[in-house]
Structure formats: structure tokens, C-alpha cells
Amino acid sequence: MTELPAPDAISANAAEGAKLVCRNLWKLFGPRARETLAALGDAATPERLAASGLVPAVRDVTLSVREGEIFVIMGLSGSGKSTLVRLMSRLVEPTAGEVLFHNRDLLSASDAEMIEIRRHKMGMVFQHFALLPHLTVLDNVAFPLDVQGVPRAEREARARKMIALVGLGGRESSLPRQLSGGQQQRVGIARSLAVEPELWFLDEPFSALDPLIRREMQDEFIRLQSVLKKTIVFITHDFDEAIRLADRIAIMKDGAIVQQGTPEEIVLQPATDYVREFTRAVPRAKVVRVATAMRKASGAEPAGTISARATIAEAAPKFLEGATALRVTDDDGRTVGHLIREDVVALMLGG
Known part of the structure; x- marks a missing residue:
């Protein structure tokens, strides 16, 4: 059985070679969440939090995402994985803990600073493509650069480069309604890459696609990563997708991470009965x-x-x-x- 490192050991070593580090990260929904968590301390069990009228979405998460790796966070619906990725970018405010980006705690950044970090350092792709229906493919991909104030010629040149990178060259003038689901998702990926992010968040980006298109998009994602070598946090509930894409995996249950490791470590040495059941049917090959x-x-x-x-x-x-x-x-x-x-x-x- 895999012996997980103690949280303190992770905290001490996580920043080494890491782009992003989370330390003892919590998100509780409900009244006086911060004060209640501080009062309970080590006794902040899900049962006691619930008795205090709080809903624990993320519980005491500590992890690190290394430069250039695909770090997959997975779990069943309601496990807290999507909330966790939003805490990493402060789209949702943590109740407690630290989020370190280049060793700087993002929780100390002002709202204006966070807007600039998201615009220039982070790329985000979500399950729903959220393309602007009245804009062409070119204008959709160039849109975040327009928000940044990049001159038109430069932003269109960069957008064309990203469109070609995701295999949609020649469709620059198409509207979203003229594209298939897989093509629309490629536009979403190109748009998030246009800002040349250091850190790329993808929250179940392929789950709305048909199985065949989903497989094609996974192939495309692997190809893109071999070229771009981005630092990626990828959210999924599909274990086959996780083991195909991940350098490392964190499995969540009830807001907490129950095991972290490579796909091989997770499958061959499950740390808990929950992980063992999760991986039981996965062929080792x-x-x-x-x-x-x-x-x-x-x-x-x-x-x-x-x-x-x-x-x-x-x-x-x-x-x-x-x-x-x-x-x-x-x-x-x-x-x-x-x-x-x-x-x-x-x-x-x-x-």
C-alpha cells in the first residue's frame, strides 16, 4: 500500500520545482465559516462542520503542481474538484489556507492584481464552451487579447496561430453555430491559449462531447501538450481519461484528497478502500x-x-x-x- 507523505512534509517541499502550491486549503459554505473553522481546529470533522450549519466543499487540501506537468484532479460528482480548481484561481474565495503561485500567496493579492494575473498568467477552459455566438472563430479566439488591449494586428496574428495549432485553419470566418461540438471546444482551447498562459486550468473540458469526439480531443490535447509543455490542472470524473492524460493524479472524496500519485501508483498501490474500488476494473496494461x-x-x-x-x-x-x-x-x-x-x-x- 502506498504510504502518503504527511501534509507537513508536502508543505515543506512542495514549492521546490512547483508552479502552484496549495497548503491546508479549505472552503466552507455557510455563516461564520472562518471563525467556526478556527475554533474547531483539528476537530473540524465533516460531522462537526455540518452540525455548525456549514457545508465543507474542500477540506484541508495540500498539493503541488510542478512545472510542465499535467496534474489531474478527479472524483465523483460533488467531491469538490471543481470548487478546488476555482480556489486555485480565486474565482471562489478560500475560507482558509494558502495558494502559492511562483511562491507568492494569491490570497494576499488585491482584486485588481488577481484580474491581471488571470488575464496574463492563467488560461481556463470549462465544460461549456461559452463562445460568443455573434463573433467569428477568429474574433472569439482574439477576444481575451482585445480585453488586454493588444493591438488588432498583433492579436489577430496570435489568434490565427492558435487556430492553426488546434487544427482549425481555414475556419477563421465561421460562426460557432456552424461548427461541431468538438470544433467549438477546439475554439475554446485556442482562446484560452491565446494569452499564452503559464498555468492552464481545464474543468471537465471534454465531458459534454460524444465518446468518439472525446477520444479525438484527448489525442489533440496530448499533441498540444507535447508542443507547448504547459503546466496544467485538469479536472475530470472519468478515470480512463485521467490515466490517459495525467502525469500525476489526486483523487478527491467528500472535499478531501484521499490519494496523490502517478497513475501507476494510484492503480497498483491504492491507499484506501475507496481508491481500490475506484480502480478495481482498470486493466493494468x-x-x-x-x-x-x-x-x-x-x-x-x-x-x-x-x-x-x-x-x-x-x-x-x-x-x-x-x-x-x-x-x-x-x-x-x-x-x-x-x-x-x-x-x-x-x-x-x-x-
Whole structure:
């Protein structure tokens, strides 16, 4: 069983190499929430908070999001994940705790400062596309730059670049109603990227899409991240989506994080019965990354290649074509190891 680090240990080390850090973060809805939480202290259990007339949406969350990683927060509906991501950007005001961005506590920033940080440092994509129906694709993507006061020629040039990046080149003059759901979501993604954010929040961005389009958007998201290498906080309730996209996962239940770790750690070493039940039906081959199963590169280079980020399940079909080994590459195409067919077979047969 995975032994989770103590919150104090996380607090002491979280800022190292981290873009965003949350420490002992709380959000309680109800009267005199701050005073009641302070009075209860360590005795602030969900039962006592409820008895005081408070609804605990987020409870004592401590986590860090590292530079350039996809950090997925997941849980069932009502677990607190969407509230947590809004606390990180102060769209919702925390009851207590710290939110550190570049080691600065955002809770000490003025409203005007937070507006500037959101405009220039943060990008946000939500489940509902929220495109302006009377504006073209180009104008929708350029809109946040217009709000920033960027000159028209510059903002349109940047918008065209983002539109091409998400695969919608040639649709700049289209209106949202002329696009499919997947295309509309691409416009939303391009719009959030137009400000060139340091920190990118995505709250269930694909959940409203049909399964096939959703898979295509996940593929597109993986491609974009390989190019942009953004620091991303991604919210989902879909575990398959989480393990496909995440570098690390935090699982929430009743407002608290019950386990943090890589997809492999979460599935192979569940910390609680809740996590164990959550992951029980997940095939191990869908979770174990090629980077974990590969061997040190030696001998002749195999002809076939596979990304180190790919799962064993994604790599396995390549061996059906007769390959005995695959060259494993990083995001820049460099060889980092070899994946051997016998190792893949052993892992898949072993469950």
C-alpha cells in the first residue's frame, strides 16, 4: 500500500520545482465559516462542520503542481474538484489556507492584481464552451487579447496561430453555430491559449462531447501538450481519461484528497478502500507506462518507435506486426530505451 507523505512534509517541499502550491486549503459554505473553522481546529470533522450549519466543499487540501506537468484532479460528482480548481484561481474565495503561485500567496493579492494575473498568467477552459455566438472563430479566439488591449494586428496574428495549432485553419470566418461540438471546444482551447498562459486550468473540458469526439480531443490535447509543455490542472470524473492524460493524479472524496500519485501508483498501490474500488476494473496494461517497462537501450536500434508516455496497451498492437522490440522516445524524439516484446507479454499475462 502506498504510504502518503504527511501534509507537513508536502508543505515543506512542495514549492521546490512547483508552479502552484496549495497548503491546508479549505472552503466552507455557510455563516461564520472562518471563525467556526478556527475554533474547531483539528476537530473540524465533516460531522462537526455540518452540525455548525456549514457545508465543507474542500477540506484541508495540500498539493503541488510542478512545472510542465499535467496534474489531474478527479472524483465523483460533488467531491469538490471543481470548487478546488476555482480556489486555485480565486474565482471562489478560500475560507482558509494558502495558494502559492511562483511562491507568492494569491490570497494576499488585491482584486485588481488577481484580474491581471488571470488575464496574463492563467488560461481556463470549462465544460461549456461559452463562445460568443455573434463573433467569428477568429474574433472569439482574439477576444481575451482585445480585453488586454493588444493591438488588432498583433492579436489577430496570435489568434490565427492558435487556430492553426488546434487544427482549425481555414475556419477563421465561421460562426460557432456552424461548427461541431468538438470544433467549438477546439475554439475554446485556442482562446484560452491565446494569452499564452503559464498555468492552464481545464474543468471537465471534454465531458459534454460524444465518446468518439472525446477520444479525438484527448489525442489533440496530448499533441498540444507535447508542443507547448504547459503546466496544467485538469479536472475530470472519468478515470480512463485521467490515466490517459495525467502525469500525476489526486483523487478527491467528500472535499478531501484521499490519494496523490502517478497513475501507476494510484492503480497498483491504492491507499484506501475507496481508491481500490475506484480502480478495481482498470486493466493494468492501460496504466503502466512504456517508460516503466522499457529496458536500457542496447544493440541495434529497432525500426519501430513508441512514446515513453504511451501505455503498454497502446504499445502492444505494434508487436502484432512482427516486431520484437521498439525504440522508446521522449517528447523530443530522442531514444530513451527499448521496449521488449517478452516483457510486454509477461506484464499483460500477469494482469
